[in-house]
Amino acid sequence: MRNVGVGLLAALLATLAALSLADQEPKTARAGFGVAGSRYRPALVSRYGAVASASPDASAAGISVLADGGNAVDAAVATVFAVGVAAQESCGIGGGGFLLYRGADGTEAVLDFRETAPAALPANFETAPRRFRGSGHQVVGVPGTVAGMAGVAQRFGTRPLDRLLRPAIALAERGLRLSPLQVEVLQGERERLNSYDEARRLYLDNGAVPAAFPIGRERPQPDLARTLQTLADQGPQAFYQGTIAAAIIAEMERSRTAGAPEGERGVMTVEDLASYEPIWREPLRGRYHRRTILAVPPPTAGGVIVLQVLNLLEEFPLGENRFFRHGAVNHLHVLAEAKKIAVADRNAYVADPAYVDVPTEQLIADDYARTRRADIDRDKAKDPSPGNFPGFTPRPPGGGARPGASTHHVSAVDAAGNAVSVTCSNEQRYGSGVVVPGTGILLNNQLTDFDEPGSANEARPGKRPRSNMSPVIVVEDGRPALVLGAPGGPRIPMGVASVISNVIDYGMDPALAVDVARLDSEKCCTVELEQGRVLPAQRQELTRRGHTITDRGEYHPQFTPLVQVTGIRPDGLRFSVSDPRYDRGTAVL
Ligand code: GLU
Numbered sequence: 001m002r003n004v005g006v007g008l009l010a011a012l013l014a015t016l017a018a019l020s021l022a023d024q025e026p027k028t029a030r031a032g033f034g035v036a037g038s039r040y041r042p043a044l045v046s047r048y049g050a051v052a053s054a055s056p057d058a059s060a061a062g063i064s065v066l067a068d069g070g071n072a073v074d075a076a077v078a079t080v081f082a083v084g085v086a087a088q089e090s091c092g093i094g095g096g097g098f099l100l101y102r103g104a105d106g107t108e109a110v111l112d113f114r115e116t117a118p119a120a121l122p123a124n125f126e127t128a129p130r131r132f133r134g135s136g137h138q139v140v141g142v143p144g145t146v147a148g149m150a151g152v153a154q155r156f157g158t159r160p161l162d163r164l165l166r167p168a169i170a171l172a173e174r175g176l177r178l179s180p181l182q183v184e185v186l187q188g189e190r191e192r193l194n195s196y197d198e199a200r201r202l203y204l205d206n207g208a209v210p211a212a213f214p215i216g217r218e219r220p221q222p223d224l225a226r227t228l229q230t231l232a233d234q235g236p237q238a239f240y241q242g243t244i245a246a247a248i249i250a251e252m253e254r255s256r257t258a259g260a261p262e263g264e265r266g267v268m269t270v271e272d273l274a275s276y277e278p279i280w281r282e283p284l285r286g287r288y289h290r291r292t293i294l295a296v297p298p299p300t301a302g303g304v305i306v307l308q309v310l311n312l313l314e315e316f317p318l319g320e321n322r323f324f325r326h327g328a329v330n331h332l333h334v335l336a337e338a339k340k341i342a343v344a345d346r347n348a349y350v351a352d353p354a355y356v357d358v359p360t361e362q363l364i365a366d367d368y369a370r371t372r373r374a375d376i377d378r379d380k381a382k383d384p385s386p387g388n389f390p391g392f393t394p395r396p397p398g399g400g401a402r403p404g405a406s407t408h409h410v411s412a413v414d415a416a417g418n419a420v421s422v423t424c425s426n427e428q429r430y431g432s433g434v435v436v437p438g439t440g441i442l443l444n445n446q447l448t449d450f451d452e453p454g455s456a457n458e459a460r461p462g463k464r465p466r467s468n469m470s471p472v473i474v475v476e477d478g479r480p481a482l483v484l485g486a487p488g489g490p491r492i493p494m495g496v497a498s499v500i501s502n503v504i505d506y507g508m509d510p511a512l513a514v515d516v517a518r519l520d521s522e523k524c525c526t527v528e529l530e531q532g533r534v535l536p537a538q539r540q541e542l543t544r545r546g547h548t549i550t551d552r553g554e555y556h557p558q559f560t561p562l563v564q565v566t567g568i569r570p571d572g573l574r575f576s577v578s579d580p581r582y583d584r585g586t587a588v589l
Pocket of ligand 1: 406407425426427428446449466467468469486487488489490492
């Protein structure tokens with residue numbers, strides 16, 4: 001008996017030793033999954049509803065609203081407000097974004113709550129000295145999150161706004177500990193935040209980055225809790241016309257009188273805030289292998305790019321033979337070439353449609369993809385030009401957005417079959433660095449998404465800067481099969497399109513589709529590749545075809561996009577998947 005016990009103990013120790021060795025194993029080439037080192041984790045499933053985000057606390061807030069009888073819209077709104085507390089480096093009430101809704105009855109809608117440029121935006125905005133540092137008051141767009149969340153809750157939700165703010169208020173009062181990845185993010189922004197008194201007071205400990213969970217202390221946010229309570233008591237107008245608006249504008253004025261450098265002086269006025277409106281838009285519709293793809297139209301380029309890339313991919317036999325198996329060089333090559341075509345078109349044509357005529361329908365047409373298919377050389381990386389569309393003039397490309405990694409995506413589905421896909425953003429992590437004193441409101445720096453003068457996306461007063469955010473819903477047999485999106489700036493559309501293709505072309509379950517190695521390409525002829533899981537032979541062949549590989553390792557937390565997915569499976573179960581490259585906020589009811 002004793003011998004059996006010793007034997008068992010020895011076997012257990014041997015297993016533990018093997019496991020810890022496996023942990024330390026160098027990350028060598030792997031085709032993908034189900035092997036040592038993989039972070040693949042199956043989706044959470046339930047019959048009643050699901051939420052996905054990159055914050056466990058925020059997703060839990062959404063689930064609490066579902067449990068209370070709220071629908072997917074209520075859950076998404078509560079989750080977004082909670083993100084503004086639990087992951088405020090990414091998005092909050094000082095930011096803006098885009099929302100895509102599909103009701104169980106088939107109703108479809110987009111709400112654009114993107115930030116707008118103030119009316120007094122200076123003519124030299126693009127060249128003002130501090131502009132490219134992305135900090136300070138002048139790069140702050142009029143925030144849209146409060147109006148957006150209130151607008152969608154009123155139209156499609158079932159709960160009053162104060163109920164949807166409650167979990168966020170509780171989180172702000174209680175305070176949260178930072179995750180190790182959040183501490184890493186804060187380390188990257190420490191120097192910048194140190195130069196703004198209020199940010200320094202709220203986010204740092206005497207100028208140093210606080211410790212992560214489980215050592216770090218909980219950090220209550222009483223100012224933010226009070227502001228959210230004011231919104232709950234007085235409604236969204238408090239933000240745009242009331243006491244909160246007054247505090248925001250007082251801070252803008254202070255920046256002008258306190259001797260801030262010219263490029264850092266705030267220009268937002270009472271009128272800018274009072275006239276802010278989120279805009280209801282028609283979703284873009286595409287088809288991919290007989291599924292309907294719903295996406296968001298400009299001023300984000302995200303929806304256009306996702307549909308363009310998918311249209312181009314459909315021209316190739318992905319997953320149909322071994323030459324186009326997942327991760328094969330043909331697969332990687334076609335992804336890179338398709339994205340570059342869409343990027344060339346984005347840079348030449350896509351911007352705020354209130355200021356520029358955008359050939360949106362032409363860009364996402366199947367016929368157009370067929371003509372561009374001819375521009376993809378199977379053997380050689382190319383530098384594509386933008387397409388030509390009668391009546392539309394291609395504009396010179398701007399410098400393009402930076403591949404930031406702020407922003408937060410939230411996906412939600414409920415028991416009835418309603419679905420919401422919403423991305424909200426501060427632009428850069430910790431936005432402009434400016435916190436409105438006494439309110440806990442961290443202001444965005446979304447106006448850095450404008451491009452150089454002369455480009456379609458040049459800065460103009462009242463204009464919304466072009467985005468790459470890509471909330472998408474894939475509809476199959478009448479149900480929202482994939483409800484997804486991501487942060488990650490210009491890398492977002494490729495992350496979203498890849499996950500859709502991985503599911504549809506390669507038959508992966510959504511968790512695996514999110515987990516596998518990714519590629520992106522913005523410019524000829526560089527590809528960013530999570531090459532830790534791509535075979536050396538494929539990498540060599542990619543190089544031979546003219547691509548220069550930038551190594552993004554494996555599961556690199558800074559290599560966004562961080563794709564969040566919910567949806568309804570054919571068996572009716574709702575699922576939640578969160579990208580393993582960052583904190584996972586998977587939650588089901
Ligand atoms: N400002 C970016 C955009 O609108 C988002 C940045 C990010 O995703 O990190 O596309």
